[in-house]
Amino acid sequence: MFGSQIPFSGSAGIDAMQQSLLAFLPRLGLFLALFLIISCQKEVERPTINPDKLVQILTDIHIAEAAMNNLYGAPKDSLAKLYYQQIYTIHGVDSAELTQDLALLKKNPVYMDSLYEKVVDNIMEKNKEKDKKKK
Numbered sequence: 001m002f003g004s005q006i007p008f009s010g011s012a013g014i015d016a017m018q019q020s021l022l023a024f025l026p027r028l029g030l031f032l033a034l035f036l037i038i039s040c041q042k043e044v045e046r047p048t049i050n051p052d053k054l055v056q057i058l059t060d061i062h063i064a065e066a067a068m069n070n071l072y073g074a075p076k077d078s079l080a081k082l083y084y085q086q087i088y089t090i091h092g093v094d095s096a097e098l099t100q101d102l103a104l105l106k107k108n109p110v111y112m113d114s115l116y117e118k119v120v121d122n123i124m125e126k127n128k129e130k131d132k133k134k135k
Helices: 010-040 051-067 073-091 095-107 109-134
Strands: none
Touching: 051 073, 051 109, 073 095, 095 109
16 A cells, blocks of 8 residues: 555665665754754844943933932923933933833843843942931
């Protein structure tokens, strides 16, 4: 029943087919491995703002947000606009550039986490300095 479906006749035909297949498999494996490596690599976009500068900007933004925490409505909006404009001016960036970089950070959570570890460290250091001044 199955013998009629095999194009090679006899054991010599099967041996030749096995040898061809065995010779082809390493090449196929190498091709598939290279294809997967090349296709899975994505070029990671990095923010245009220097990482150290970005940490400082994010630190200032979080401090400004904390300062406005108890405000609501128009006073909060007005103060937020003022704070953010000052942050942009101090650091020499504009809102479009920062917004673009923050969008990139959302796509790369590992990189974002590494930056935010530094932001948290900066905020904690600033709090320690503030506490020393109080004493």
